[in-house]
Amino acid sequence: MPHSNVQKVWPEVVELTPEQQALAALRAEIDAIDDQILALFEQRLAVAATVGRAKDAPTGPHTKLRPDREQTVLSRMLSKCRPENAEAVEHLWREIVGWGLARQGRLQVQVWAPIEPTRAYDGARLRFGAAADIKMVRDPQKALAFAAEGHGVAVLAINTEDAWWMGLRREWSMLSVFDGYGGETPTSLAVGKIDPPALPKGRRVVVTAGGDAGDGGGARRWGLNTHHGWTIALTEAELTPGEAEGCVGAIG
Protein backbone atom coordinates (compact mmCIF):
# COMPACT_ATOMS: atom_id res chain seq x y z
CA MET A 1 0.00 0.00 0.00
CA PRO A 2 1.48 3.39 -0.96
CA HIS A 3 2.21 5.72 1.96
CA SER A 4 1.76 9.49 1.72
CA ASN A 5 4.60 11.75 2.92
CA VAL A 6 2.44 12.91 5.81
CA GLN A 7 2.09 9.40 7.15
CA LYS A 8 5.83 8.90 6.93
CA VAL A 9 6.57 12.04 8.94
CA TRP A 10 3.72 11.68 11.52
CA PRO A 11 3.16 8.04 12.60
CA GLU A 12 -0.50 7.28 13.38
CA VAL A 13 0.02 6.33 17.00
CA VAL A 14 2.28 8.57 19.08
CA GLU A 15 3.33 6.90 22.30
CA LEU A 16 3.78 9.50 25.03
CA THR A 17 6.05 8.68 27.91
CA PRO A 18 4.43 8.98 31.39
CA GLU A 19 6.42 12.22 31.92
CA GLN A 20 5.08 13.68 28.65
CA GLN A 21 1.54 12.65 29.60
CA ALA A 22 1.86 14.34 32.99
CA LEU A 23 3.19 17.50 31.34
CA ALA A 24 0.39 17.54 28.76
CA ALA A 25 -2.21 17.16 31.54
CA LEU A 26 -0.71 20.07 33.50
CA ARG A 27 -0.64 22.24 30.38
CA ALA A 28 -4.27 21.42 29.70
CA GLU A 29 -5.00 22.51 33.29
CA ILE A 30 -3.17 25.82 32.67
CA ASP A 31 -5.12 26.34 29.42
CA ALA A 32 -8.41 25.84 31.29
CA ILE A 33 -7.31 28.32 34.00
CA ASP A 34 -6.24 30.84 31.33
CA ASP A 35 -9.70 30.58 29.73
CA GLN A 36 -11.28 31.47 33.09
CA ILE A 37 -8.83 34.33 33.75
CA LEU A 38 -9.45 35.74 30.27
CA ALA A 39 -13.24 35.62 30.65
CA LEU A 40 -13.06 37.33 34.07
CA PHE A 41 -10.49 39.91 32.92
CA GLU A 42 -12.64 40.90 29.94
CA GLN A 43 -15.70 41.08 32.22
CA ARG A 44 -13.74 43.33 34.62
CA LEU A 45 -12.64 45.61 31.75
CA ALA A 46 -16.26 46.01 30.65
CA VAL A 47 -17.36 46.93 34.20
CA ALA A 48 -14.47 49.43 34.50
CA ALA A 49 -15.61 51.09 31.27
CA THR A 50 -19.13 51.44 32.72
CA VAL A 51 -17.73 52.89 35.98
CA GLY A 52 -15.87 55.45 33.85
CA ARG A 53 -19.10 56.59 32.19
CA ALA A 54 -20.66 57.03 35.65
CA LYS A 55 -17.89 59.48 36.63
CA ASP A 56 -17.50 63.11 35.49
CA ALA A 57 -17.79 63.77 31.79
CA PRO A 58 -14.35 63.76 30.10
CA THR A 59 -14.28 67.54 30.53
CA GLY A 60 -15.16 67.22 34.26
CA PRO A 61 -13.03 68.76 36.97
CA HIS A 62 -10.96 65.69 37.94
CA THR A 63 -9.08 62.87 36.23
CA LYS A 64 -10.69 59.42 36.18
CA LEU A 65 -7.82 58.07 38.28
CA ARG A 66 -9.01 57.34 41.86
CA PRO A 67 -5.96 56.53 44.00
CA ASP A 68 -8.05 55.76 47.13
CA ARG A 69 -10.05 53.11 45.26
CA GLU A 70 -6.91 51.64 43.68
CA GLN A 71 -5.33 51.45 47.14
CA THR A 72 -8.42 49.62 48.46
CA VAL A 73 -8.44 47.17 45.52
CA LEU A 74 -4.74 46.41 46.02
CA SER A 75 -4.76 46.07 49.78
CA ARG A 76 -7.82 43.81 49.62
CA MET A 77 -5.98 41.45 47.26
CA LEU A 78 -2.77 41.62 49.32
CA SER A 79 -4.66 40.78 52.51
CA LYS A 80 -6.19 37.70 50.84
CA CYS A 81 -3.22 36.25 48.95
CA ARG A 82 -0.60 33.86 50.27
CA PRO A 83 2.37 35.86 51.61
CA GLU A 84 4.76 34.21 49.14
CA ASN A 85 2.61 35.53 46.27
CA ALA A 86 2.32 39.11 47.55
CA GLU A 87 4.87 40.62 45.18
CA ALA A 88 3.41 38.86 42.12
CA VAL A 89 -0.14 39.81 43.17
CA GLU A 90 0.80 43.46 43.67
CA HIS A 91 2.41 43.77 40.22
CA LEU A 92 -0.37 41.86 38.48
CA TRP A 93 -3.10 43.97 40.08
CA ARG A 94 -1.29 47.20 39.20
CA GLU A 95 -1.50 46.00 35.60
CA ILE A 96 -5.14 44.93 35.91
CA VAL A 97 -6.15 48.25 37.48
CA GLY A 98 -4.05 50.16 34.90
CA TRP A 99 -6.02 48.52 32.08
CA GLY A 100 -9.29 49.15 33.96
CA LEU A 101 -8.43 52.84 34.09
CA ALA A 102 -7.37 52.77 30.42
CA ARG A 103 -10.92 51.66 29.50
CA GLN A 104 -11.99 55.09 30.79
CA GLY A 105 -9.29 56.86 28.73
CA ARG A 106 -5.61 56.06 28.40
CA LEU A 107 -3.59 57.70 31.19
CA GLN A 108 -0.86 60.10 30.01
CA VAL A 109 2.08 60.44 32.40
CA GLN A 110 4.83 63.05 32.02
CA VAL A 111 7.99 62.27 34.02
CA TRP A 112 10.62 64.89 34.86
CA ALA A 113 13.66 63.60 36.78
CA PRO A 114 17.02 65.04 35.74
CA ILE A 115 19.07 63.21 38.40
CA GLU A 116 17.74 59.64 38.43
CA PRO A 117 15.56 59.44 35.32
CA THR A 118 15.39 55.64 35.10
CA ARG A 119 14.41 55.34 38.77
CA ALA A 120 11.51 57.76 38.33
CA TYR A 121 10.51 56.19 34.99
CA ASP A 122 10.55 52.67 36.48
CA GLY A 123 8.54 53.89 39.48
CA ALA A 124 5.93 55.35 37.13
CA ARG A 125 5.81 52.23 34.96
CA LEU A 126 5.36 49.92 37.97
CA ARG A 127 2.70 52.22 39.43
CA PHE A 128 0.63 52.85 36.28
CA GLY A 129 1.40 49.66 34.33
CA ALA A 130 1.92 49.01 30.64
CA ALA A 131 -1.43 50.67 29.82
CA ALA A 132 -0.08 54.14 30.65
CA ASP A 133 1.49 56.35 28.02
CA ILE A 134 4.64 57.53 29.84
CA LYS A 135 6.95 60.22 28.46
CA MET A 136 10.09 61.82 29.88
CA VAL A 137 9.92 65.62 29.67
CA ARG A 138 12.45 68.45 30.10
CA ASP A 139 10.38 71.06 31.92
CA PRO A 140 8.54 70.46 35.23
CA GLN A 141 6.38 73.58 34.73
CA LYS A 142 5.10 72.26 31.40
CA ALA A 143 4.34 68.89 33.03
CA LEU A 144 2.41 70.69 35.80
CA ALA A 145 0.47 72.71 33.20
CA PHE A 146 -0.31 69.47 31.34
CA ALA A 147 -1.67 67.91 34.57
CA ALA A 148 -3.57 71.09 35.50
CA GLU A 149 -5.37 71.01 32.15
CA GLY A 150 -6.56 67.51 33.09
CA HIS A 151 -4.67 65.77 30.25
CA GLY A 152 -2.93 63.34 32.61
CA VAL A 153 -0.56 63.28 35.58
CA ALA A 154 3.03 64.38 36.24
CA VAL A 155 5.78 62.51 38.09
CA LEU A 156 8.36 65.05 39.22
CA ALA A 157 11.67 64.64 41.03
CA ILE A 158 12.13 66.42 44.35
CA ASN A 159 15.84 65.62 44.82
CA THR A 160 16.76 68.62 42.63
CA GLU A 161 17.42 72.36 42.81
CA ASP A 162 14.07 73.10 41.14
CA ALA A 163 11.48 73.78 43.87
CA TRP A 164 8.47 73.23 41.56
CA TRP A 165 6.58 71.92 44.61
CA MET A 166 6.30 75.47 46.04
CA GLY A 167 3.79 76.13 43.24
CA LEU A 168 1.40 73.54 44.74
CA ARG A 169 0.44 76.22 47.30
CA ARG A 170 0.01 78.88 44.61
CA GLU A 171 -0.49 78.58 40.84
CA TRP A 172 -0.94 74.79 40.90
CA SER A 173 -3.36 74.61 43.85
CA MET A 174 -5.81 72.58 41.69
CA LEU A 175 -3.23 69.75 41.69
CA SER A 176 -2.61 67.22 44.48
CA VAL A 177 0.28 64.90 45.24
CA PHE A 178 -1.09 61.34 45.24
CA ASP A 179 1.95 59.05 45.25
CA GLY A 180 5.69 58.92 45.81
CA TYR A 181 8.50 56.77 44.37
CA GLY A 182 12.05 55.90 45.27
CA GLY A 183 11.61 54.21 48.63
CA GLU A 184 10.46 55.11 52.15
CA THR A 185 11.69 58.67 51.54
CA PRO A 186 10.48 59.36 48.00
CA THR A 187 12.70 61.07 45.43
CA SER A 188 9.84 61.81 43.05
CA LEU A 189 6.13 62.57 43.51
CA ALA A 190 3.06 61.98 41.33
CA VAL A 191 0.82 65.01 40.93
CA GLY A 192 -2.59 65.25 39.28
CA LYS A 193 -6.00 66.88 39.24
CA ILE A 194 -7.34 64.39 41.77
CA ASP A 195 -10.59 64.85 43.64
CA PRO A 196 -9.27 65.48 47.25
CA PRO A 197 -11.60 62.84 48.82
CA ALA A 198 -10.14 60.31 46.32
CA LEU A 199 -6.57 60.76 47.61
CA PRO A 200 -5.01 57.66 49.19
CA LYS A 201 -5.07 57.06 52.92
CA GLY A 202 -1.65 57.47 54.47
CA ARG A 203 1.05 60.05 54.95
CA ARG A 204 0.08 63.62 54.06
CA VAL A 205 2.30 65.89 52.01
CA VAL A 206 2.75 69.42 53.36
CA VAL A 207 4.45 72.51 51.97
CA THR A 208 5.21 74.95 54.78
CA ALA A 209 7.15 78.16 55.36
CA GLY A 210 9.71 78.45 58.16
CA GLY A 211 11.76 75.25 57.94
CA ASP A 212 10.99 71.74 59.02
CA ALA A 213 9.66 72.48 62.49
CA GLY A 214 7.13 69.66 62.77
CA ASP A 215 3.41 69.78 63.43
CA GLY A 216 3.48 69.57 67.19
CA GLY A 217 1.37 66.85 68.76
CA GLY A 218 4.18 64.33 68.21
CA ALA A 219 3.16 63.31 64.66
CA ARG A 220 6.08 61.82 62.74
CA ARG A 221 7.44 64.01 59.97
CA TRP A 222 9.95 63.49 57.15
CA GLY A 223 11.51 66.52 55.43
CA LEU A 224 11.95 65.93 51.68
CA ASN A 225 13.44 69.20 50.45
CA THR A 226 13.83 72.83 51.56
CA HIS A 227 14.14 75.95 49.40
CA HIS A 228 14.32 79.59 50.56
CA GLY A 229 12.71 78.70 53.91
CA TRP A 230 9.93 76.61 52.32
CA THR A 231 9.85 72.89 53.06
CA ILE A 232 8.08 69.96 51.49
CA ALA A 233 7.58 67.16 54.01
CA LEU A 234 5.57 64.04 54.73
CA THR A 235 3.63 63.89 57.97
CA GLU A 236 1.49 61.42 59.87
CA ALA A 237 -0.57 64.33 61.26
CA GLU A 238 -4.26 63.85 60.38
CA LEU A 239 -4.59 66.79 57.98
CA THR A 240 -7.37 66.97 55.39
CA PRO A 241 -5.91 67.41 51.91
CA GLY A 242 -7.43 70.38 50.11
CA GLU A 243 -8.63 71.87 53.43
CA ALA A 244 -5.74 72.06 55.88
CA GLU A 245 -3.39 74.96 55.17
CA GLY A 246 -0.25 73.65 53.47
CA CYS A 247 -1.55 70.10 52.92
CA VAL A 248 -1.01 69.47 49.20
CA GLY A 249 -1.84 65.77 49.01
CA ALA A 250 -1.33 62.31 50.46
CA ILE A 251 0.68 59.24 49.54
CA GLY A 252 -0.12 55.69 50.59
Ligand SMILES: C=C(O[C@@H]1C=C(C(=O)O)C=C[C@H]1O)C(=O)O
Ligand atom coordinates in the same frame (compact mmCIF):
# COMPACT_ATOMS: atom_id res chain seq x y z
C1 LIG B 1 -12.90 51.34 37.99
C2 LIG B 1 -12.58 52.54 38.50
O1 LIG B 1 -11.70 53.42 37.84
C3 LIG B 1 -10.27 53.30 37.87
C4 LIG B 1 -9.90 51.88 37.73
C5 LIG B 1 -9.87 51.08 38.85
C6 LIG B 1 -9.89 49.57 38.73
O2 LIG B 1 -9.73 49.06 37.61
O3 LIG B 1 -10.10 48.88 39.76
C7 LIG B 1 -9.85 51.67 40.13
C8 LIG B 1 -9.84 53.03 40.30
C9 LIG B 1 -9.80 53.97 39.15
O4 LIG B 1 -8.50 54.52 39.00
C10 LIG B 1 -13.14 53.03 39.79
O5 LIG B 1 -13.00 54.23 40.09
O6 LIG B 1 -13.73 52.21 40.52
